[in-house]
Amino acid sequence: MKYVLMFTSRPDLNASVDPELGQAVYKKVYEWFQENGDKFADSGAELLGVETATTIKHGDDGPVVVDGPFNEAKEVVGGFSVIDVPDMDAAVALVKTWPHLELPGVAVEIRPMVEDYSQFA
């Protein structure tokens, strides 16, 4: 099954992270992608900071362009990947080894991808 992983973090907590730990974790990320290469359908992308986000919203008089992310949450999406693994347990097991989870405020959302469009027929 294919799942999209959404990697999120809390930028407001970044200052509290020991820079050396941050550096070490960052190095592990590269290895993590190498080790798990066979599980990725699409290694996705890492995104620039949330301060670069622009959002287009519904407006009564047509789409409105606004500065900032789509919601006001403290958690921001920092990247995404698509994995292809047998089941949810395999997805959970993989995500639990995501190196960034050593850092406070980090969370990864797992969402199954729609693969069978017949359910909408």
Next chain:
Amino acid sequence: MTPSQQVDGLLARTLREESGLLVARLARQFHDFDLAEEAVQTAVTEALEAWRRDGPPNNPAAWLSTAARHNALDLVRRRSRQTALAMRLAPTPEPVEATYDAPDGPTDRGSTDDRLALLFACCHPALAPEARLALTLRAVVGMTTPQIARAFLVNERTLAQRIVRAKRKIVTTGIALSVPADEVLAERLADVLAVVALMYNEGFVSSDGGTQDRDLAGDAVWLAGVVATSLPREAEAWGLAALLTFQHARAAARFSDAGDLVLLPDQDRSRWDQAAIATGEQMLERAAALHSPGPFQLRAAIAACHATSPSWAETDWLQIVTLFEVLTRYDPSPVVRLNRAVAMSQIGHHEVEPSLDAVDQLADRLDGYHLFHATRAELLTRLGRDDEAAAANARALALTTNEAERRLLTTRLHRRPLEDGS
């Protein structure tokens, strides 16, 4: 026991024995857990109606299996053309007509694994905690949504919604109907055992104390036994099975004929089920032989101390305090520390005051818990501080919602220290 209660008893046993197996088997045959669960649930409802009306059939298991399979095929027919087409590519299901004389063999090893796999899926950590027990009761134990709603005093529609959402999540997110791989088994098993323990707790004193048409506590004891025998190398599974078996062995003594709750010190120990206690001890020995201690085994060992003691006074309190001490390493929760203090106070009168101090330290976290105040009342009474004891009892009374517990506390308010036996 009236004839209709006898039918209900047989019905309940058949349903809990067969429902989970049927759901697992149909889910595999039809490649559709949601459909299988729906088909069995409808069959359970049909059985409740038909058996109460006409009496139970010769072979209840075969009756249920036939009904469930009919329902499943019916559901398939009603679903979209695409689904029907996909079904034709699936392996041909077994013949629909089950004979009434030659039922499907009951629990062979393979089918027990099926039920276990289903249980693991229903208790998956990706499901909302409050949905896990509800779904387990429906899919694995064969309770109907109205029965579950009554047992938990929740709105039936809300509960049904919760179950539908959880079932859909199992299907759409790819939660496998399988026993987890060895690397994650221990972790996933802990979630399963937590659900079974919760099931017993809810059944032991339902929050309105009312009677129910399913024996939830008995079903939980049974399910804990199923898990332990299916995973015989898992010490904590045996620990939970032993714990619930000991607790349930005292069920007959837990309420007086008038329906009042009777606490352990005052229970008539001749009403305890000695055969069940012996079973509990065997289960605990099986757990101990695996040399992998854990919180359920420790709780079971504490329960064993009580179950095998001839009286409250002769209980091995030192042993119990020691066990609680080890338990706090696994579970440092205030409730465990409260129980440890209670055991401490039993060692001798000189321990009552230090125990009360230990209890008072938990005030911040347990102020909303009626047993915290009931325990304080008990200890204050033993110290002769009757006015404070009465105030603590009043607090406890204000906090309890269970009718039987409320009555118990009402009588306590009028109890005299010399008469309470403590």
